[in-house]
Amino acid sequence: MFFCRINYMEWIKNLTGLLPETQLKLFYSFLSIFLIWLFRYIIYHIIWKRTDDIKNRYFWKKTLTYLSVFLTLIVLMKIWLKGLDGISTYLGLLSAGLAIALKDLITNIASWLFIIFRRPFTIGDRIQIGSKIGDVIDIRVFQFTLMEIGNWVDADQSTGRIIHIPNGKILNEDLANYSKGFKHIWDEIPVLITFESNWKKAKLILSDIVKTHAEHLSKKAQADIKEVSKKYMILYSTLTPITYTSVKDSGVLITLRYLCEPRKRRDTKQKIWENILIEFAKNEDIDLAYPTQRFFNS
Numbered sequence: 001m002f003f004c005r006i007n008y009m010e011w012i013k014n015l016t017g018l019l020p021e022t023q024l025k026l027f028y029s030f031l032s033i034f035l036i037w038l039f040r041y042i043i044y045h046i047i048w049k050r051t052d053d054i055k056n057r058y059f060w061k062k063t064l065t066y067l068s069v070f071l072t073l074i075v076l077m078k079i080w081l082k083g084l085d086g087i088s089t090y091l092g093l094l095s096a097g098l099a100i101a102l103k104d105l106i107t108n109i110a111s112w113l114f115i116i117f118r119r120p121f122t123i124g125d126r127i128q129i130g131s132k133i134g135d136v137i138d139i140r141v142f143q144f145t146l147m148e149i150g151n152w153v154d155a156d157q158s159t160g161r162i163i164h165i166p167n168g169k170i171l172n173e174d175l176a177n178y179s180k181g182f183k184h185i186w187d188e189i190p191v192l193i194t195f196e197s198n199w200k201k202a203k204l205i206l207s208d209i210v211k212t213h214a215e216h217l218s219k220k221a222q223a224d225i226k227e228v229s230k231k232y233m234i235l236y237s238t239l240t241p242i243t244y245t246s247v248k249d250s251g252v253l254i255t256l257r258y259l260c261e262p263r264k265r266r267d268t269k270q271k272i273w274e275n276i277l278i279e280f281a282k283n284e285d286i287d288l289a290y291p292t293q294r295f296f297n298s
Helices: 002-018 020-050 053-080 083-101 103-118 201-214 216-228 262-281
Strands: 126-129 133-141 141-147 158-166 175-177 185-193 242-248 251-258
Touching: 020 053, 020 242, 103 133, 103 158, 133 158, 185 201, 185 262, 201 216, 201 242, 201 262, 216 251, 251 262
Parallel strands: none
Antiparallel strands: 126 133, 126 175, 133 141, 141 158, 185 251, 242 251
């Protein structure tokens, strides 16, 4: 037992004697990492106490994390690499290795830089990329995260699922942003009434209803278009609510087309439908249609 203990102590002593420079570098490395991340913790703690805004807290958390990682890498390179030639050689070998073995990761990092600086979307935006639709709740170096909407749930409501999507997808998938530029979407409600109904009267009622619920957005949308037209070529001749008339097999179809805010689509549609049901109930000469069959005796 004593013999083993002596050998162990001698091994530690020999290791210490053989690698003094390496041990010193390790000490400075751990000390630097500790101080940088301690500084990050203190700053973030101060910000957390001074603001209750979730977006501000998230922004500073991410910014401090990226800054800490960057500073840590710089300090470690300065400790372990001597001179500019060493840094150049190291970076050259690292770049070559990453380019060959980590193609997807490099693509994700490049895409992350594109997201950060070009800003095709930001935290809180509602986007569709490929077949996935949701609200952006997180952006990281290798992936961004959506709170999914739609899918099996109607009218753009949340499903409760969180989807992680590699950043590289933005380079080879179609990307639609509901919240950037023109911040409204067009929605339509088809209302089918019977052939025996007074369709002209019904159309007037529906026009009044849709104007009540959606016309106030037209001026706001017009201002948005003026602003976004500085960057994109968007041309709309009419932004006010419109009603269209057509004929279907089961009756006269009156379609309400109106602007709405993306996150209020279902709520707006519900209010319009409730108003329609109330107004139609007051008029005996207007009936909603449904698929029917008529038989005539000859």
